[in-house]
Structure formats: C-alpha cells, structure tokens
Amino acid sequence: MNMNLSYSKYLLGMAIITGLATVSCSKSDNNTTAEAAKPTVTAASEPEEKILNIYNWSDYIAPDTIANFEKETGIKVRYDVFDSNEILHAKLIAKNTGYDIVVPGSNWAKLQIDGGLFQKLDKSKLPNWKNLDPGILKQMAELDPGNTYLIDWMWSYNTVGINVDKVKAALGDTPMPDNAWDLVFNPTYTSKLKSCGITFLDTPADVFQAALHYLGKPVYTGTPEDYQAAFDMLMKVRPDIKKFNSGGQIDDLASGNICVAYGWAGDFNLAHKRSIENKAEQNIQALVPKTGGLMFMDTMAIPADAKHPNNAHLWMNYIMQPKVTAAITNTVTYANPNKAATEFVDEEIKNNKSIFLSDEDIAKLVPPGVEDAKTKRNMTRLYTKFKSGV
Numbered sequence: 384m385n386m387n388l389s390y391s392k393y394l395l396g397m398a399i400i401t402g403l404a405t406v407s408c409s410k411s412d413n414n415t416t417a418e419a420a421k422p423t424v425t426a427a428s429e430p431e432e433k434i435l436n437i438y439n440w441s442d443y444i445a446p447d448t449i450a451n452f453e454k455e456t457g458i459k460v461r462y463d464v465f466d467s468n469e470i471l472h473a474k475l476i477a478k479n480t481g482y483d484i485v486v487p488g489s490n491w492a493k494l495q496i497d498g499g500l501f502q503k504l505d506k507s508k509l510p511n512w513k514n515l516d517p518g519i520l521k522q523m524a525e526l527d528p529g530n531t532y533l534i535d536w537m538w539s540y541n542t543v544g545i546n547v548d549k550v551k552a553a554l555g556d557t558p559m560p561d562n563a564w565d566l567v568f569n570p571t572y573t574s575k576l577k578s579c580g581i582t583f584l585d586t587p588a589d590v591f592q593a594a595l596h597y598l599g600k601p602v603y604t605g606t607p608e609d610y611q612a613a614f615d616m617l618m619k620v621r622p623d624i625k626k627f628n629s630g631g632q633i634d635d636l637a638s639g640n641i642c643v644a645y646g647w648a649g650d651f652n653l654a655h656k657r658s659i660e661n662k663a664e665q666n667i668q669a670l671v672p673k674t675g676g677l678m679f680m681d682t683m684a685i686p687a688d689a690k691h692p693n694n695a696h697l698w699m700n701y702i703m704q705p706k707v708t709a710a711i712t713n714t715v716t717y718a719n720p721n722k723a724a725t726e727f728v729d730e731e732i733k734n735n736k737s738i739f740l741s742d743e744d745i746a747k748l749v750p751p752g753v754e755d756a757k758t759k760r761n762m763t764r765l766y767t768k769f770k771s772g773v
C-alpha cells in the first residue's frame with residue numbers, strides 16, 4: 384500500500400474532523416452534519432462507490448473514451464468541461480470541487496501542488512505508466528519533481544492559426560511575414576486582417592505570455608516594465624481584434640467566421656478537421672513560429688479532497704493504454720505523452736509537423752513556466768484594461 388496516498392487520506396480525514404467539516408457538509412446532498420462526517424472518516428477501509436467525477440478542457444476526448452471505461456469498470460463517469468486554467472484554479476482553491484480528476488496546465492498545477500491541493504499518485508496502481516515517454520516525463524519533472532502528482536494528458540503549444548486562403552486575400556500584395564507572431568501583434572498585418580476577423584484566447588496569462596515572447600522578453604519572469612511594454616504593444620492591435628474566446632475558436636475557424644487566431648495549435652488542427660466533417664472545408668493551419676511557440680502540457684491530477692481516488696487511478700491507468708490514448712489524439716489532434724500509443728496514431732496526424740513537431744521545432748518551444756502571485760495580479764489588471772480597450 385502506498386504510504387503517500389494513505390497519509391493524504393489521513394490528512395483529509397483530519398482536516399474534516401478539525402474544521403473543514405462545515406464547508407464539506409454544506410456541499411453534501413442531504414446528509415446531516417453527523418452523517419456526513421462518518422463516511423469520510425471510514426472511507427479508507429470501505430470500497431468506493433462506482434462513480435468518477437472528471438473536469439477536463441472542452442473538445443479534449445474521443446467519443447468512446449468514457450463509454451469504454453464505464454463498460455470495462457462498471458464505474459459511472461460524470462464529465463464536465465472548462466476553457467481556462469483560471470476557472471479550474473479558482474475552483475481548486477475554493478476546495479470541495481466534487482471532482483476526482485482535474486486537468487490543469489502543468490504550470491498552474493505547480494502552484495496547486497505547492498498549495499497542497501493534490502494527492503500524490505500511487506504508482507503501484509498505474510502499471511501502464513511504463514508506456515509513457517521518458518522525454519515528456521523529464522519535461523514534466525521540471526515542475527513536478529519525481530513525477531509525483533501529475534500525468535500528462537495531451538500537450539501542444541500556443542501559436543497563431545490561420546485560414547490560409549482568407550488571410551492571403553486580406554493581405555493582398557503584402558507577403559506573409561517571416562515571423563508568424565506578426566500576424567497577431569504587428570499592426571501592419573492586423574489592420575489588414577481585421578477585415579476577415581482576428582480572435583485571441585481569453586485569459587490574461589495566455590495573452591501576456593505570447594506578447595512578452597514577441598517582444599523578446601522573459602515569458603514568465605518579466606519585470607513590471609516588461610508587462611507595461613507588452614500592454615502598450617497589445618493596445619496598438621486592440622482595435623483590430625474582433626473577439627476574445629478560447630474554446631469557441633474551433634467552430635469560429637471551422638465555419639469561416641474568423642481568419643486568424645491566437646490560440647492552441649491542437650485546436651487549429653481540430654478546426655481544420657471539423658470543417659471537413661461539416662463539408663465546409665476551410666484551409667486552416669497551425670503555424671509553427673520561427674521564434675517558437677509556447678509549450679503547454681495539460682495534466683491529470685487528483686484533488687486532495689477527491690472522494691473516489693481509487694477510481695481516479697483506474698481512470699488514469701485506463702487512459703495510459705496505448706490504444707485509448709491514440710484514439711484521443713486521433714480525435715482531437717493533440718500530441719500525447721504515450722510512446723506506446725504512436726503506432727496506433729493515424730498516419731496523417733503522425734506526419735503533421737504542427738502536431739508532432741520536428742526536434743528542431745521542439746527545441747525552439749518556450750517550456751512551461753510560472754508567474755508569481757504579484758505578477759498574476761498585475762497581468763489580470765492590465766488584461767482587463769486591454770480587453771476593454773480604454
């Protein structure tokens with residue numbers, strides 16, 4: 384039996400006994416306070432109810448992933464989705480999320496690990512761990528030493544996505560820039576592309592990280608002056624931005640509503656695929672900037688107060704089966720951390736150099752990092768001003 388997990392269950396039990404009972408019970412269905420405390424204290428020795436509550440990003444799973452797990456285990460899955468790390472983080476901090484599996488970006492997960500918000504993994508329950516790519520594990524260990532809390536779900540990078548035909552038409556005689564980031568941060572280009580629609584991710588961190596990168600500043604450890612410079616630069620393109628949305632970019636691109644997006648490479652490839660499925664084929668491409676994109680890794684973790692940690696481990700182990708992971712990659716066009724899955728990934732996706740990047744392009748990616756709390760507050764303040772445009 385893994386000591387870490389039983390210790391965290393002990394801590395969880397103690398926390399409930401010593402003061403968090405009110406918060407915990409206020410969320411429970413129709414139990415009285417005394418009844419609600421009982422099952423938590425005895426949870427370690429009792430079998431878990433056959434339920435698993437998952438909170439993941441939208442458009443990030445294959446159509447049969449959940450159904451196959453339910454069939455295999457008899458566990459009923461409740462699945463909710465979100466579109467930003469900020470939303471997930473706020474829920475985790477407030478505690479009692481009700482979720483057994485959450486999928487934060489690894490850089491946000493670092494803050495959550497430091498805040499004691501996750502349980503340690505019990506690797507004895509994860510025999511399929513052997514399928515994971517050692518290179519990805521090493522990268523993950525930068526933020527989660529010893530790979531103690533997190534398992535990568537999928538990974539990709541923030542970049543610029545375009546509808547090639549619409550962009551060429553809007554630029555007219557102006558050739559495509561050498562640096563893809565110019566398409567969203569340089570008014571020479573944005574003023575022309577405004578006519579076919581530019582959209583940005585809707586979070587302070589995503590926007591400022593890319594802006595700092597474009598300016599050649601440190602992406603996660605900039606000074607207040609750097610953030611001010613990024614803000615000044617962003618304000619110059621603000622009049623040209625039509626929308627701020629994150630999860631909605633897939634459909635906006637697939638339907639031809641917009642022509643340029645600052646967002647997630649995986650979603651741009653998915654938009655292309657969806658436009659074909661919808662018989663409205665748009666030539667959508669995820670660009671791989673010469674200066675590099677901003678790498679992110681979205682990771683599975685078990686909240687400290689999860690009620691079904693054993694089921695959560697069963698889920699993680701199920702996901703790490705090569706065919707299960709490959710089916711997700713084949714559906715959502717994101718790269719995965721599972722080496723053994725590669726042979727089951729569709730050729731077209733495997734050979735798409737904006738999904739599985741070349742070694743040279745991987746080397747250029749800015750690895751995930753973390754801002755301190757003061758910087759995050761500053762980014763939020765500046766972002767609010769930027770978005771409002773005044």
Ligand code: N2P
Nearest residue numbers: 440441442443647681
């Ligand atoms: C899935 C989007 C997740 C990428 N559609 C951002 N972490």
